[in-house]
Amino acid sequence: MTLLYLGRRLAQAVFVLWAAFTLGYGVLYLLPSDPVEIMLAGGTSGESSATPEQVAALKAEFGLDQPLPVQYAKALWSAAHGDFGHSVQTGASVSDSILEALPETLKLTGLAFVFSLAFGLLVAFGGTYPRWPAVRQAVLAIPPLAVSLPTFWVGLMLVQVVSFQWRLLPAIGNEGFESLVLPSLTLAIPIGALIGQVLARSILTALEEPYVETARAKGAGRARIHLRHVLRNASIPAMTVAAAWAGQLLAGSVVVETVYSRSGIGRLVVDAVGTQDIPLVQGLVVLSAVAFVSVNLLVDLLYPLVDPRVTTSRAGVAA
Amino acid sequence: MLTVLSLGLPCFSCRQEMLVPVRSPFLVLATATALVLAGCSSAGDGAAEAGPPQSGGTLKFALAVDPTCLDPQQFGLNASLNVGRQIVDSLTDQDPKTGEIKPWLAESWTVDDAATSFTFTLRDGATFSDGTPVDAAAVKTNFDAIVKLGAKAQLAGTYLAGYRSATVVDPKTVRVDFAAPSAQFLQATSTMSLGLLSASTAAKTAEQRCQGDLVGSGPFVLKKYTPNQGVTLARRTGYAWPSSLAEHKGEAYLDGIEYKIVPESGVRTGTLQSGQIDGATDIPPQDEARFDGNGFQLLVRGNPGIPFNLAANTSKPILADEQVRLAVQKALNRTEIVQTALSDKYRSATSALAKSTPGWNDQSAALKFDQDGAKKLLDADGWAPGPGGIRQKAGRKLSVDVIYNLAFPPSQTILELAQQQLKAVGIELRLRQLTTGELTAAQATGDFDFLWFNVTRADPDILRTIFSTKYANRSQLKPGPLDTALDQQVATLDDAKRTQSVAEAQKLIVTDHAYQIPIVELSQVIGLSEKVRGLRFEASSRLSFYDTWLGK
Numbered sequence: 001m002t003l004l005y006l007g008r009r010l011a012q013a014v015f016v017l018w019a020a021f022t023l024g025y026g027v028l029y030l031l032p033s034d035p036v037e038i039m040l041a042g043g044t045s046g047e048s049s050a051t052p053e054q055v056a057a058l059k060a061e062f063g064l065d066q067p068l069p070v071q072y073a074k075a076l077w078s079a080a081h082g083d084f085g086h087s088v089q090t091g092a093s094v095s096d097s098i099l100e101a102l103p104e105t106l107k108l109t110g111l112a113f114v115f116s117l118a119f120g121l122l123v124a125f126g127g128t129y130p131r132w133p134a135v136r137q138a139v140l141a142i143p144p145l146a147v148s149l150p151t152f153w154v155g156l157m158l159v160q161v162v163s164f165q166w167r168l169l170p171a172i173g174n175e176g177f178e179s180l181v182l183p184s185l186t187l188a189i190p191i192g193a194l195i196g197q198v199l200a201r202s203i204l205t206a207l208e209e210p211y212v213e214t215a216r217a218k219g220a221g222r223a224r225i226h227l228r229h230v231l232r233n234a235s236i237p238a239m240t241v242a243a244a245w246a247g248q249l250l251a252g253s254v255v256v257e258t259v260y261s262r263s264g265i266g267r268l269v270v271d272a273v274g275t276q277d278i279p280l281v282q283g284l285v286v287l288s289a290v291a292f293v294s295v296n297l298l299v300d301l302l303y304p305l306v307d308p309r310v311t312t313s314r315a316g317v318a319a
Numbered sequence: 320m321l322t323v324l325s326l327g328l329p330c331f332s333c334r335q336e337m338l339v340p341v342r343s344p345f346l347v348l349a350t351a352t353a354l355v356l357a358g359c360s361s362a363g364d365g366a367a368e369a370g371p372p373q374s375g376g377t378l379k380f381a382l383a384v385d386p387t388c389l390d391p392q393q394f395g396l397n398a399s400l401n402v403g404r405q406i407v408d409s410l411t412d413q414d415p416k417t418g419e420i421k422p423w424l425a426e427s428w429t430v431d432d433a434a435t436s437f438t439f440t441l442r443d444g445a446t447f448s449d450g451t452p453v454d455a456a457a458v459k460t461n462f463d464a465i466v467k468l469g470a471k472a473q474l475a476g477t478y479l480a481g482y483r484s485a486t487v488v489d490p491k492t493v494r495v496d497f498a499a500p501s502a503q504f505l506q507a508t509s510t511m512s513l514g515l516l517s518a519s520t521a522a523k524t525a526e527q528r529c530q531g532d533l534v535g536s537g538p539f540v541l542k543k544y545t546p547n548q549g550v551t552l553a554r555r556t557g558y559a560w561p562s563s564l565a566e567h568k569g570e571a572y573l574d575g576i577e578y579k580i581v582p583e584s585g586v587r588t589g590t591l592q593s594g595q596i597d598g599a600t601d602i603p604p605q606d607e608a609r610f611d612g613n614g615f616q617l618l619v620r621g622n623p624g625i626p627f628n629l630a631a632n633t634s635k636p637i638l639a640d641e642q643v644r645l646a647v648q649k650a651l652n653r654t655e656i657v658q659t660a661l662s663d664k665y666r667s668a669t670s671a672l673a674k675s676t677p678g679w680n681d682q683s684a685a686l687k688f689d690q691d692g693a694k695k696l697l698d699a700d701g702w703a704p705g706p707g708g709i710r711q712k713a714g715r716k717l718s719v720d721v722i723y724n725l726a727f728p729p730s731q732t733i734l735e736l737a738q739q740q741l742k743a744v745g746i747e748l749r750l751r752q753l754t755t756g757e758l759t760a761a762q763a764t765g766d767f768d769f770l771w772f773n774v775t776r777a778d779p780d781i782l783r784t785i786f787s788t789k790y791a792n793r794s795q796l797k798p799g800p801l802d803t804a805l806d807q808q809v810a811t812l813d814d815a816k817r818t819q820s821v822a823e824a825q826k827l828i829v830t831d832h833a834y835q836i837p838i839v840e841l842s843q844v845i846g847l848s849e850k851v852r853g854l855r856f857e858a859s860s861r862l863s864f865y866d867t868w869l870g871k
Contacts (some may be wrong), residue, residue, distance in 0.1 A: 031756065033756030034756075034759070035756075037760065038755055038759050040759075055470060057470070090388055090529055090546070091525055092529070156586070163595075164592065171593070173549070258583060260586070261581040261582065261583070262548070268547070274756075275755060275756065276756040
């Protein structure tokens, strides 16, 4: 792959980050409420007894008293240097808060991704390989069902049965691998189902291709054809889906982390949005944009490795 | 998705058992206490069969919301205060049963007649966990630092409103002077919001303190705080200066406390029931029965302060009409609301103050369900029946809105019931559920007819904070006799005089003018495993773990 291609992709990524930052800023600024007032209300509906002077002093401290373009320019300049300021609600540095929460969410989404790939492969294989049509049909009916189950419901059911009734795994907290299993499973179900469905469909399409006939004519066994020839050709659409859904892992963590009482990026998002904590929300928006951009870039770079017919640029061919 | 998330959000509160009027013996020392308040039981009252208290063990306790900021001087969230109470001590303590102020770090105190100057004599030997003494200089440093925190120290700042200075008379004696009478200050010294932190803590930034850089003199010390995950406390070795109201002396029984943040209420009750934790706050009404016996116990207490109510914005054309407000007061069936939306752990409001507040005065005659009375008031006021069953007058529909959030999840059901009950007399109540942010914005701009809220405080001065025309005055009242009554009660610590002014204020607010439509008192409903003993509520219905121990 060429440097030119990478350069172009990086420029695109920077643009996407800027657009996400700016859009986020605009939306938050348009909201009618005021982050300082929310902080002073202390998350309750109680009376804020702060004097107008005290409120003004706090607004000045967070730079909220300046005109919008100045606020925006300052925020953008600092953000470009990796400084998102301090959370209005807790006063903690935004970067610190995010860096503290990020490992927890990475563990969760990482394991969830492994689970969803395993689930997806199982469904795709089970829905295309068995000789009995009834089995294939039954397996292929799983994805639509799994996708339509709301994540919070799946989470609550798993907690009820596995944790509260069987008492096998903890229902809450971030401690140890055991606490990671149920939330990852919950998160993996809809994504794994989608990967499975797309993969199964492209396997079925690929099975009709002439090269399968050729392979069969050359005496390749069913399993070899399925795993070696067809799966590889069929995996490109599934990879695209997986990339798009990597973003969903982040979104899903909002629900899953709440249900399983885990700390992490999802919980941070809930708090930040609820209290209109502009600096923190901005940090999180940029984080999500970075995640999307890098996963997509990674997948684009992986395509040619899987299928040599895909090239990364018009000029160059991956060697 | 957002509705699901909000299921498990904050803080329940209020209710108690028996109320017997008695005279407080300490006329000068006690805040307006004409009542024996809240005969609230502590956990494991049948301690006889459990044997003597045992030391040891770590208690796992679930909170419904993240404390966000651990500094008790800065943050007023129930979750923060339920942690903060264990790490700071206060000058005084308030008896939850009588409302009287009792010695803690201060052995004794005197107050001048004008209620502007308070002199405290400190006990010997108390130290912060960094080894520095709890002396007069430390008290001064704390109060000065709170004033400097400004708006960031919400509750504490209100308690110190009008603070002029603190003077170190000698190492054991400190005098606190106010520019104006501040009778509420004595009760305020019993709260964790004015709990004492070491001089090294006072020197830290507000942010560092929020994140847990706190050194107190309390029976537990802070070990670790991970936002959205939990707080770990450990026993303070050598602790020997508990409140005079505590049931034992010396160190706390528990080795430590692990607070877990569990926002989803179904998960909170499930983890408790499956034995993964020992206790949890905010047990929803529908789950109470699961923890009443069967190896569990419920610890319940009504919150003092302002009950949940519809606060009228009297600058709005319809609610400026006193007859409409009085009709709303009569049209609501509070008993039905409590029975349907809550449980017998909650109590209908009976006044502008909740029953467990010192100075509470019964106004329930004006709050009796009287549909015919409400209709008559509206008829006489010229509101004629109109289309859709909603009355109208001079072309204007009798339609008002209420703004609220789901900080207390049953609010939705309560307001829906109120909506039906008002419809029955021809008043339309439009429900406007808002996010916290939208709610504060609407309050600031006055864009509402009714505001649904409650406030916890174990002193009747809370009425002045809410209804005085000299503060935020969200109800948009005009200066008048109510201001006079509110100013009188804060100018005296004479029990009889203060009680009289506070009673007058409650009558004006509820019975005479219906500025406020009180509906239901908040209750704290705590679920506990039966092995948890000696957990008790302090006077503001926050938890104290000092006497708590784990039985078999």
